[in-house]
Amino acid sequence: MANRQENDHSDNATDSSLSRSAYRAQQRRAQDDFEKRDRERLRAETRYAKQHDTTDVAGTATEAKINRLKHRLNLAILGLSVGIVIVFLVLFFVEF
CATH class of the missing domain: 1.20.5 (Single alpha-helices involved in coiled-coils or other helix-helix interfaces)
Known part of the structure; x- marks a missing residue:
């Protein structure tokens, strides 16, 4: 030491x-x-x-998957928004 x-x-x-x-x-x-x-x-x-070369087939397949997921997400958001509006309308017009 x-x-x-x-x-x-x-x-x-x-x-x-x-x-x-x-x-x-x-x-x-x-x-x-x-x-x-x-x-x-x-x-x-x-x-x-x-x-x-960076542009390969795997890159285009990944982009296609991303675009498909974007479309599905947009549809889900639209469906939820419509659902929320329907619930508010039901609560407003229907008396319990």
Whole structure:
């Protein structure tokens, strides 16, 4: 346990011994490396998107199912609205 703490302190000592300019240069290199990897990732994603067509048969089948469900939902809403109006009319005109 004590040996582990000594190693942690020695790592912190090397990190804190960097001058400001050296630290900034290190951070700049890390940022440049990140930006380079990010640009490569974006290029790879665009290549992949160009090679693989996104309009497939499964997409059109899914859209058809969605449209069918939309139609059913609209019919259900219409039916409930008509039902509510009928109930109000019955309650208004019929005396119990």
